[in-house]
Amino acid sequence: MNNNGFSHIERVQSVCPQCLEKIPADIIVKDEKVFISKACSQHGEYLILIEEDAGYYLSRNNYDKPPTESKIQTKVDKGCPFDCGLCPAHKQHTCIALIEVTKKCNLNCPVCYASAGEGDHLDMATIDKMMDFYQEAENGKAEIVQLSGGEPTLHPQIVEIIKLARKKKFKYVMLNTNGLRIADDIEFVKQLSEFIGGFEVYFxxxxxxxxxxxxxxxxxxxxxxxxxxSNMVEHKIPVTIVSTVERGVNDDQLGKIVQFALDTPFVRGVNFQPVTYFGRGGLGDMRSRVTITDILGRIEKQTASTIRKSDFIPLPCNVDKIAVNYMYRDKHGFTPVARNIKIKNFLPSIKNSLAFDVEDILKQTADGLYDGGFCGCLSFLKDFIAINKISCDLKDKDKRIDYVNQNTFRITVTCFMDAYNFDCKSVKKECVHVITPDLKRIPFSTYNMFYREQYAKEPADSAK
Ligand code: SF4
Ligand code: SF4
Ligand SMILES: [Zn+2]
Structure with missing residues (x-):
């Protein structure tokens, strides 16, 4: 520890928030909080909060898994983050691919990272090519495609696009929407309900x-x-609630959002995202910006410890920036998986994937037991097997889907990076990627910081 009370953790590469030049930065701890500290010769010094809880920060790597291989598209040339991508230096495959099917939106959010509003729709031929490219890049095993925008429901062929995604055999198709059309157009909601099973609204x-x-x-x-x-519930459409969190705006409502989600049938989870400062996003106080562990602490407080900070684990495919709490329904209500099991013991059998949902854990845990490879919490595993058995015994697909939708729940906290909290080491593990019309995969954070503008200028059919 130096005289200022800072402990130095490591040196990383970051960028200047003003000129975006690459500059070195130090990760430091003071009063149990983790900061990134950097200085640009032109634009001065920056001290930015990156985690509230140094203990969580320092132990995350215990959950880290080796990356999953996928194909590369670009060469290492100018160095990270200017070679996206994916370039050979990237250390994670794509867990979720975003296809921004339109630049149009029916809202004009002050925090919009896409600065959406007016603009073009992507044509079907381009979308088709982008989906094929994603499948090929993932060696035919691409898992989640998220249709995004702008507001994807404004695309005149959105239903055909979802059908196309289903045809391309993605495990999950997500529709990333502000929900205005879902509120107003019940015929559209009925059409969406045809896709239940491997389809979810990211709301x-x-x-x-x-x-x-x-x-x-x-x-x-x-x-x-x-x-x-209420329209989605009525039509049994699985929903994940996505909440942007900003200090002093809605950070006192996290417990209420979780409770609402738990109480509402067919809501399968909540994803909290600390606000990021790109696009139209304004600028908060960088020494107190919202972080993953800040959100976890608030959830614990605001749910009166029904859900605890310790119920969350760093997601194995991206331990730096995603925390997750998987829950399953038992006779007491929803119980966090991590409360009763040492997830670490099962890491070798958990895939590097955001789709490693409770159903997968249940199945793999039970398989581990049958192999004799379990951690010894017998009474607890009986619960798991009971659930797993029911879930696997339901041969009728609709019943099985209904069962999983009603009995599993996940809370995730996903932190994207902006030019303030950016570091090259963490971005290399980012697993949410934007597929561009000219067939690249670009991590969501670097896309918004360095590449979006370039694609905004190009015509929608630039893949041709
Ligand atoms: S973010 Fe990943 S793909 Fe982009 S330059 Fe860095 S390592 Fe390469
Ligand atoms: S794309 Fe999303 S964030 Fe952007 S203006 Fe539309 S609804 Fe708001
Ligand atoms: Zn600068």
Whole structure:
């Protein structure tokens, strides 16, 4: 520890938030908090909070798994982050691929990373090529495709696009939407319900205060959001609630959002995302910006410890930036998997994938038991096997899907990076990638920092 009370953890490569030049940075700990400290010769010094809890930060690597191989598209030339991608230096395959099917949007959110509004739709031939490219890059095993935008439901062929994604055999298709069309167009909701099973709506919902809606979305859309949820519930469409979290705006509503999600049938989980400062996003206080462990602590407090910080583990495929709590329903309600099992013992059998959902864990855990390779928490494993058995015994596909949708739940916290908290080491493990029309895979964070503008200028059919 030096005289200022800082402990130095490591040196990384970052960028200057103003000129985006690559500069070295130090990861330091003070008062149990982790900061990134850097200086640009032109634009001065920066001290930015990256984690509230140094203990969590320092132990994350215990969960780290070796990366999954996938194909590369670019060469190492200018160095990370200017060679995306994926270039040979990237250390994780694609867990989720985003295809931004339109630049149009029916909202004008002040925090929009895509700065969406007016713009073109992608044509079907280009989308088809992008999906094939994703499958090929993942050696035919691509798991999750997320249809995004802009607002993807404004694409006149969105239903055909979902059908196309199903035809291309992705394990999950997600529709990343603000929900306005789902609130207003019940025929569309019925069409979506045809896709149940490997289909999920990734639904933007930031909280229950009207002021929260106005802050994030530019106007009060609370009633529309609630209507959208009730339309999806009515049609049994699985939903993940996605909430952007900003300090002093909705960080007091996290427990309420979790409870609402747990209480609402067919809501399969919540994903919290600390606000990132790119696109139209404004700038908060960098010494107190929202972090993963800040969110975990608030969830514990705001649920009166029903859900604890210790129920979350770093996601094995990207331990730096994603924390996850998988839950299953037992006679007490939803129970976090990590509360009763040392997940670390099962790491070798867990895939490097965001799709490693509870169903997969249950199945693999039971398989581990049958092989004699289990951790010894017998009474607990009986629960697992009971669930697993029911889930596997249901031969009827619809019943099985319904079972999983109603009995499993996940809370994830996903932290993307902006030019303030960016570091090359963490971005190399980012597993959420944007597929571009000219057939590249670009990590979501670097795409928004360095590449989006370039693609905004190009015509939608630039793949041709
Ligand atoms: S972020 Fe990944 S793909 Fe992009 S330059 Fe760095 S290592 Fe390569
Ligand atoms: S954040 Fe989403 S809903 Fe809001 S303007 Fe951007 S694309 Fe549209
Ligand atoms: Zn600079």
């Amino acid at each position: 933007q919902f930031d909280g229950f205060e009207r002021t929260t809606q106005s802050f994030f979305r530019g106007k009060d859309v609370l009633d529309k959001k609630l209507k959208a949820i």
